[in-house]
Amino acid sequence: xxxxxxxxGPFNVPEGATVAFNCTYSNSASQSFFxxxxxxxxxxxxxxxxxxxxxxxxxxxxxxNRASQYISLLIRDSKLSDSATYLCVVKRSTASKxxxxxxxxxxxxx
Amino acid sequence: xxxxxxSPRHEVTEMGQEVTLRCKPISGHNSLFWYRQTMMRxxxxxxxxxxxxxxxxxxxxEDRFSAKMPNASFSTLKIQPSEPRDSAVYFCAxxxxxxxxxxxxxxxxxxxxxx
Numbered sequence: 674x675x676x677x678x679x680x681x682g683p684f685n686v687p688e689g690a691t692v693a694f695n696c697t698y699s700n701s702a703s704q705s706f707f708x709x710x711x712x713x714x715x716x717x718x719x720x721x722x723x724x725x726x727x728x729x730x731x732x733x734x735x736x737x738n739r740a741s742q743y744i745s746l747l748i749r750d751s752k753l754s755d756s757a758t759y760l761c762v763v764k765r766s767t768a769s770k771x772x773x774x775x776x777x778x779x780x781x782x783x
Numbered sequence: 784x785x786x787x788x789x790s791p792r793h794e795v796t797e798m799g800q801e802v803t804l805r806c807k808p809i810s811g812h813n814s815l816f817w818y819r820q821t822m823m824r825x826x827x828x829x830x831x832x833x834x835x836x837x838x839x840x841x842x843x844x845e846d847r848f849s850a851k852m853p854n855a856s857f858s859t860l861k862i863q864p865s866e867p868r869d870s871a872v873y874f875c876a877x878x879x880x881x882x883x884x885x886x887x888x889x890x891x892x893x894x895x896x897x898x
Contacts, residue, residue, distance in 0.1 A: 717826065719886045770828060771887060
Protein backbone atom coordinates (compact mmCIF):
# COMPACT_ATOMS: atom_id res chain seq x y z
CA UNK A 674 0.00 0.00 0.00
CA UNK A 675 1.31 3.45 -0.86
CA UNK A 676 2.08 5.74 2.05
CA UNK A 677 0.03 8.57 0.52
CA UNK A 678 -2.91 7.86 -1.79
CA UNK A 679 -4.89 10.22 -3.97
CA UNK A 680 -7.53 9.90 -6.65
CA UNK A 681 -5.64 10.78 -9.84
CA GLY A 682 -8.70 12.37 -11.47
CA PRO A 683 -8.99 14.26 -13.70
CA PHE A 684 -11.63 16.38 -12.06
CA ASN A 685 -13.28 18.47 -14.76
CA VAL A 686 -15.29 21.35 -13.30
CA PRO A 687 -16.80 24.53 -14.70
CA GLU A 688 -15.48 27.91 -13.67
CA GLY A 689 -17.08 29.03 -10.41
CA ALA A 690 -17.68 25.52 -9.11
CA THR A 691 -16.55 24.17 -5.76
CA VAL A 692 -14.34 21.10 -5.87
CA ALA A 693 -12.85 18.94 -3.13
CA PHE A 694 -9.96 16.49 -3.12
CA ASN A 695 -9.19 13.90 -0.49
CA CYS A 696 -5.98 12.16 0.34
CA THR A 697 -5.30 9.29 2.74
CA TYR A 698 -2.05 8.43 4.48
CA SER A 699 -1.04 5.12 6.00
CA ASN A 700 1.46 6.05 8.68
CA SER A 701 -0.25 7.21 11.87
CA ALA A 702 3.06 8.69 13.04
CA SER A 703 2.87 11.35 10.34
CA GLN A 704 3.13 14.78 11.87
CA SER A 705 2.95 17.44 9.18
CA PHE A 706 0.82 17.77 6.10
CA PHE A 707 0.85 19.98 3.03
CA UNK A 708 -0.71 20.56 -0.34
CA UNK A 709 1.62 21.35 -3.23
CA UNK A 710 0.51 22.50 -6.65
CA UNK A 711 2.22 21.46 -9.89
CA UNK A 712 1.43 23.08 -13.21
CA UNK A 713 1.96 21.10 -16.41
CA UNK A 714 5.67 20.59 -17.11
CA UNK A 715 6.65 22.75 -14.13
CA UNK A 716 8.04 22.12 -10.67
CA UNK A 717 5.85 21.56 -7.58
CA UNK A 718 5.24 24.60 -5.37
CA UNK A 719 3.84 24.78 -1.85
CA UNK A 720 0.16 25.74 -1.87
CA UNK A 721 -0.55 25.53 1.84
CA UNK A 722 0.21 23.68 5.03
CA UNK A 723 -2.57 21.71 6.70
CA UNK A 724 -3.17 22.29 10.40
CA UNK A 725 -5.11 20.13 12.82
CA UNK A 726 -7.79 22.74 13.31
CA UNK A 727 -8.22 23.28 9.60
CA UNK A 728 -7.08 26.39 7.80
CA UNK A 729 -8.15 28.67 5.01
CA UNK A 730 -6.27 30.76 2.50
CA UNK A 731 -8.61 32.77 0.32
CA UNK A 732 -10.63 30.34 -1.79
CA UNK A 733 -8.69 27.34 -0.48
CA UNK A 734 -9.55 25.38 2.67
CA UNK A 735 -7.51 22.49 4.00
CA UNK A 736 -8.61 20.06 6.68
CA UNK A 737 -7.01 17.19 8.53
CA ASN A 738 -8.72 14.21 10.13
CA ARG A 739 -6.11 12.35 12.17
CA ALA A 740 -8.50 9.66 13.37
CA SER A 741 -9.34 8.64 9.81
CA GLN A 742 -5.93 9.59 8.45
CA TYR A 743 -7.12 11.76 5.64
CA ILE A 744 -6.52 15.28 4.40
CA SER A 745 -8.79 17.34 2.21
CA LEU A 746 -8.50 20.41 0.02
CA LEU A 747 -11.55 22.45 -0.93
CA ILE A 748 -11.42 25.04 -3.70
CA ARG A 749 -14.31 27.48 -3.91
CA ASP A 750 -15.21 29.61 -6.93
CA SER A 751 -12.80 27.74 -9.21
CA LYS A 752 -10.79 29.78 -11.70
CA LEU A 753 -9.28 28.68 -14.99
CA SER A 754 -5.90 29.35 -13.40
CA ASP A 755 -6.57 26.70 -10.76
CA SER A 756 -6.08 24.01 -13.42
CA ALA A 757 -3.11 22.00 -12.20
CA THR A 758 -2.15 18.83 -10.35
CA TYR A 759 -2.54 18.99 -6.58
CA LEU A 760 -0.08 16.89 -4.58
CA CYS A 761 -0.83 15.70 -1.07
CA VAL A 762 2.34 15.65 1.04
CA VAL A 763 3.09 14.06 4.39
CA LYS A 764 6.03 14.41 6.74
CA ARG A 765 6.67 11.88 9.50
CA SER A 766 8.79 13.76 11.98
CA THR A 767 11.07 16.69 12.44
CA ALA A 768 13.34 15.21 9.78
CA SER A 769 13.36 16.88 6.41
CA LYS A 770 11.90 14.09 4.32
CA UNK A 771 8.55 14.60 2.56
CA UNK A 772 6.42 11.86 1.00
CA UNK A 773 4.32 12.91 -1.98
CA UNK A 774 1.12 11.45 -3.32
CA UNK A 775 0.90 10.95 -7.07
CA UNK A 776 -1.42 13.94 -7.38
CA UNK A 777 -4.96 14.79 -8.40
CA UNK A 778 -5.40 16.59 -11.68
CA UNK A 779 -7.90 19.44 -11.86
CA UNK A 780 -9.15 20.96 -15.10
CA UNK A 781 -11.35 24.05 -14.81
CA UNK A 782 -13.30 24.88 -17.95
CA UNK A 783 -15.36 27.80 -19.21
CA UNK B 784 16.72 36.20 -6.02
CA UNK B 785 17.67 33.10 -7.97
CA UNK B 786 15.80 29.97 -7.08
CA UNK B 787 17.15 26.46 -7.30
CA UNK B 788 19.14 26.08 -10.49
CA UNK B 789 19.37 22.80 -12.37
CA SER B 790 21.30 21.86 -15.46
CA PRO B 791 20.85 20.64 -18.04
CA ARG B 792 17.13 21.26 -18.50
CA HIS B 793 16.87 18.49 -21.07
CA GLU B 794 19.13 15.53 -21.68
CA VAL B 795 18.81 12.87 -24.35
CA THR B 796 21.32 10.06 -24.21
CA GLU B 797 21.79 6.50 -25.29
CA MET B 798 21.58 3.46 -23.08
CA GLY B 799 24.88 2.76 -21.38
CA GLN B 800 26.08 6.34 -21.31
CA GLU B 801 26.92 8.23 -18.14
CA VAL B 802 24.58 11.06 -17.20
CA THR B 803 25.38 13.82 -14.72
CA LEU B 804 22.69 16.15 -13.42
CA ARG B 805 23.63 19.31 -11.55
CA CYS B 806 21.96 21.41 -8.91
CA LYS B 807 22.69 24.71 -7.19
CA PRO B 808 20.47 25.19 -4.13
CA ILE B 809 19.17 28.51 -2.87
CA SER B 810 21.91 30.36 -1.01
CA GLY B 811 21.63 29.84 2.74
CA HIS B 812 19.63 26.62 2.50
CA ASN B 813 21.16 23.67 4.33
CA SER B 814 19.05 20.79 3.01
CA LEU B 815 19.08 19.47 -0.53
CA PHE B 816 16.83 16.83 -2.06
CA TRP B 817 16.91 14.85 -5.29
CA TYR B 818 13.56 13.56 -6.62
CA ARG B 819 12.51 11.60 -9.66
CA GLN B 820 9.05 11.97 -11.21
CA THR B 821 7.33 9.60 -13.61
CA MET B 822 3.71 9.20 -14.64
CA MET B 823 3.53 5.75 -13.10
CA ARG B 824 5.25 6.36 -9.77
CA UNK B 825 4.80 10.06 -9.17
CA UNK B 826 7.41 12.05 -7.27
CA UNK B 827 9.91 9.86 -5.44
CA UNK B 828 12.65 11.02 -3.10
CA UNK B 829 15.99 9.55 -4.14
CA UNK B 830 18.35 11.05 -1.57
CA UNK B 831 18.69 14.07 0.66
CA UNK B 832 21.53 15.94 2.35
CA UNK B 833 21.65 18.07 5.47
CA UNK B 834 24.68 20.36 5.73
CA UNK B 835 26.26 18.54 2.76
CA UNK B 836 26.01 15.13 4.48
CA UNK B 837 23.82 12.40 2.94
CA UNK B 838 21.09 11.55 5.44
CA UNK B 839 18.81 9.13 3.63
CA UNK B 840 19.64 7.44 0.35
CA UNK B 841 17.09 4.65 0.67
CA UNK B 842 15.29 5.91 -2.42
CA UNK B 843 18.28 5.51 -4.71
CA UNK B 844 17.19 2.74 -7.07
CA GLU B 845 20.45 0.86 -7.37
CA ASP B 846 24.22 1.15 -7.55
CA ARG B 847 24.03 2.82 -10.94
CA PHE B 848 22.87 5.97 -9.15
CA SER B 849 25.17 8.12 -7.03
CA ALA B 850 24.91 11.61 -5.58
CA LYS B 851 27.44 14.00 -4.12
CA MET B 852 27.36 17.34 -2.42
CA PRO B 853 30.95 18.60 -2.22
CA ASN B 854 29.90 21.99 -0.83
CA ALA B 855 26.85 23.95 0.23
CA SER B 856 26.25 25.39 -3.21
CA PHE B 857 26.52 22.40 -5.51
CA SER B 858 25.28 18.83 -5.89
CA THR B 859 25.38 16.21 -8.61
CA LEU B 860 23.33 13.14 -9.38
CA LYS B 861 25.08 10.65 -11.60
CA ILE B 862 23.67 7.64 -13.45
CA GLN B 863 26.20 5.20 -14.83
CA PRO B 864 25.35 3.30 -16.96
CA SER B 865 21.99 4.80 -17.91
CA GLU B 866 19.04 2.64 -18.96
CA PRO B 867 15.76 3.48 -20.74
CA ARG B 868 13.81 2.96 -17.49
CA ASP B 869 15.73 5.90 -16.00
CA SER B 870 13.82 8.25 -18.30
CA ALA B 871 12.01 10.71 -16.03
CA VAL B 872 12.06 14.27 -14.78
CA TYR B 873 14.64 14.73 -12.04
CA PHE B 874 14.00 17.57 -9.59
CA CYS B 875 16.35 19.09 -7.09
CA ALA B 876 14.88 20.95 -4.12
CA UNK B 877 16.33 22.86 -1.20
CA UNK B 878 15.14 24.14 2.14
CA UNK B 879 16.44 25.72 5.31
CA UNK B 880 16.05 22.87 7.75
CA UNK B 881 15.22 23.39 11.38
CA UNK B 882 13.14 21.23 13.69
CA UNK B 883 9.97 22.76 12.33
CA UNK B 884 8.30 22.64 8.96
CA UNK B 885 10.19 24.36 6.23
CA UNK B 886 9.07 24.77 2.67
CA UNK B 887 11.01 22.92 0.02
CA UNK B 888 11.74 24.96 -3.08
CA UNK B 889 12.05 22.99 -6.29
CA UNK B 890 14.20 23.66 -9.30
CA UNK B 891 12.73 23.50 -12.81
CA UNK B 892 13.84 19.91 -13.27
CA UNK B 893 15.94 17.99 -15.78
CA UNK B 894 13.95 16.00 -18.31
CA UNK B 895 16.02 12.89 -19.04
CA UNK B 896 15.38 10.60 -21.99
CA UNK B 897 17.47 7.45 -22.33
CA UNK B 898 17.11 5.80 -25.73
